[in-house]
Amino acid sequence: MSRVVAPHIYVIFGATGDLTHRKILPALYNIVSRNGVGEKCYILGASRSDWTDEKFRDVARDSLTKKGLDLTSWNDNHVFYQSLGKKSDDFAGLKARIEALEAEFNLPGNRVFYLSIPPQVYPSTIEALGNAGLNTSPGWTRVVIEKPFGHDLESAKALNHTVHAHFSEEQVYRIDHYLGKETVQNLLVFRFANALFESQWNRDRIERVEITVAENLGIGGRAGYYDRSGALRDMVQNHIAQLFTLIAMEPPTCFEADAIRQEKIKVLQALQPIDPFEDVVFGQYTAGEVDGEAVPGYREEADVPSDSRTETYVGLRLHVNNWRWQGVPFYIRTGKRMAETLTRIAVCFNRAPVSIFRNNGSPNLNRNILLITLKPEEGFDLRFEVKSPGEPFNVKTQQFRFRYDDVFGHVPEAYETLIFDTMVGDQTLFVHAEEAEMSWKYFLPLLTQHVAVYPYAAGSWGPSKTQTLNEHWNAGGNALSKG
């Protein structure tokens, strides 16, 4: 697969918005700074605001400078702006402008449309693109959509339906920025380049897998969104489903989008239905203490109804009914206002079948655990047993440690990785329509099944009820300690 960038126009819808200036333009800056990319990339901001090229260039330069970027690789002559006018579904002007730029710079008609706009206007924008004939071009055309991909199965299907009415799936790049993380990409390399681990990656050798996506932050000012969404929609259905399928999937035939996404879908297909009373714990944080500071409970947050039943914590036990994983529980937990901000996968291997040291004071050996950490520091740890030196005989757990930061310099931000992929046409790290739908279908019913919502103190590890799912998850349990 070629990773060379072809000449193209990168169209950003929502060009005046916060995400564009905070994330997308800095990512583009880092990309066009690379050898040979700058001269091939033309950026066209688009929005209803009545800005000029100059105004957009000024604001863009400001945004980059604020990020500490020195602008040496920034070429204003490659940056343009097109107002969509008040009738946002009339894209004739946009089309004319794109074609004019392509003519002026002798471009082959390659286009990316990045939708950095509210999800509510995804459908109208996609239809407008299609109606204007912007779903096709003399070169390639790609459309980038940020999550959420719908609000439930019905809305996800409707969105996919609209998208597919105008674009083929090969043109669609659904961004889940968790998937841009180097560690997630590396997860696939780690799994499939290290025979030592992959040969043990199954029910014969693994006792359980734990996935923790914890934040110590609350909901910030996003009550309006969050109270309608909740943790299941906000984190489980998308990010965690992605992490989970990457950990559980079979080896793909090659490291290419279709091969990988097929394997991820197969994992979702093999999922055992969740028992809403046995396999799920919902929680909602109450007032507590985070990092030594008193913080309010969820129902006391601004704009949250005082009788809200929205879950800010989800604990789950999943089972994958296939040859590789039958009988191995996958434990998942995610929450707001937890003890720390930590995204970590713990692969817990079987213990030694017997301790030959049972008569030497070590009847119980700890299991080997592989920790894959995405946040706060990306890296890997491996727990193993050694003899501690001297007398008395004593087996102790030690930890191999690897952190990306310790070894490599600049680790690209998620957006940089993902936007570059949209330029070179690599869908590996993007979500397939079927994945999104299957995930909604699998997880969302829990919200209508009257799962009890347990309180937990802000700054804790969630409701103690979670221990009925996974006895190892208690305050500071072993897969948690940062060690």
Added chain:
Amino acid sequence: MSRVVAPHIYVIFGATGDLTHRKILPALYNIVSRNGVGEKCYILGASRSDWTDEKFRDVARDSLTKKGLDLTSWNDNHVFYQSLGKKSDDFAGLKARIEALEAEFNLPGNRVFYLSIPPQVYPSTIEALGNAGLNTSPGWTRVVIEKPFGHDLESAKALNHTVHAHFSEEQVYRIDHYLGKETVQNLLVFRFANALFESQWNRDRIERVEITVAENLGIGGRAGYYDRSGALRDMVQNHIAQLFTLIAMEPPTCFEADAIRQEKIKVLQALQPIDPFEDVVFGQYTAGEVDGEAVPGYREEADVPSDSRTETYVGLRLHVNNWRWQGVPFYIRTGKRMAETLTRIAVCFNRAPVSIFRNNGSPNLNRNILLITLKPEEGFDLRFEVKSPGEPFNVKTQQFRFRYDDVFGHVPEAYETLIFDTMVGDQTLFVHAEEAEMSWKYFLPLLTQHVAVYPYAAGSWGPSKTQTLNEHWNAGGNALSKG
């Protein structure tokens, strides 16, 4: 197995000698410093020299002080000396002295005889002990013998015959100080406490095992001994055979001497005969450079015959014909005046069966390698593959690292560990008579099979001919780099 020290007399033959004062007494000091041990241990130096208790105490205190020990735990009232007189085979006086001390201090008759004397006088000393009735006592009696255990199979058998005429095998502690190393003990813990590794410890998952015992030193002033001995006798038959059997053995039923030694013997029994023309490379160092200094060749060393054919380097390929190891080569090399001082075992696992990244610029993945280092720093490393961040897609080898020194404080010296074991009666780390004999029987014939001796420059990694054994062993080959 109790690790509690019972009251006893620790008799050191060769009490006026260098080893006693440089190694044995400092080790004893560290042991008697431990809680409760000092009051149970009575030290009785013995030698032909006409010393008094006072003289021995003075010299002992001097030796300990020179080692930087502060003597706070040293009790002169527990230290004695007995001259054996010129007739060293008359131990009646020794016996009387031991019994007198036991009476004086109300000791139950537990005795250790540590033979810190030249190997030539082992047989006469052991016979004298037996003839004096010192092979038995009201408590337990143990005899400690330093390597070498004979010079070849015949002499080893003769020595064992003499020993067994007076002592049972359970009373005999054959010290190979390599085996006192924490890492060697830990090797057993590492293998049998970590299911992650042990479940892969076989022909299905391991491609090869490499054992390197390299010294950058020459032979020092020991030409008289070394030229008659050579590397095979000096290192392979004893130290390396021990390391090798610990790595290759089946899981013992428990961590006890008999169980472990039985398994080690089974490995030796399963060894395929060595082809002296295919599986062996002998070498002898020529003048070269070590650490930036010019050093002479072996034949130029003082007292070495100018036509000596003694091997200062041995490279070997061994095969173990059992279910676990059939087809897995064990590569061994040891030498004087090599590029660095390094004792390391490299367990080289199979590669991933296919690279799913073959179309992403990574058609070849490196294999996972577990490095077990005994010298210069004891610890473990594990080589694994990760994606290096950013573009282009690139799989890179990284290394998990664990060093005892980084984690634990005082790591006891080999002698401390071993002498303590002789006090508590733990033969786990000592060599069984049958092991010693089998090892001589297996390796020694090579010396009479006209194996060519290749020159290698001092400061190199041995004769380049070694690459015909193991292609991975070239200058700075991968299992070597300290990383």
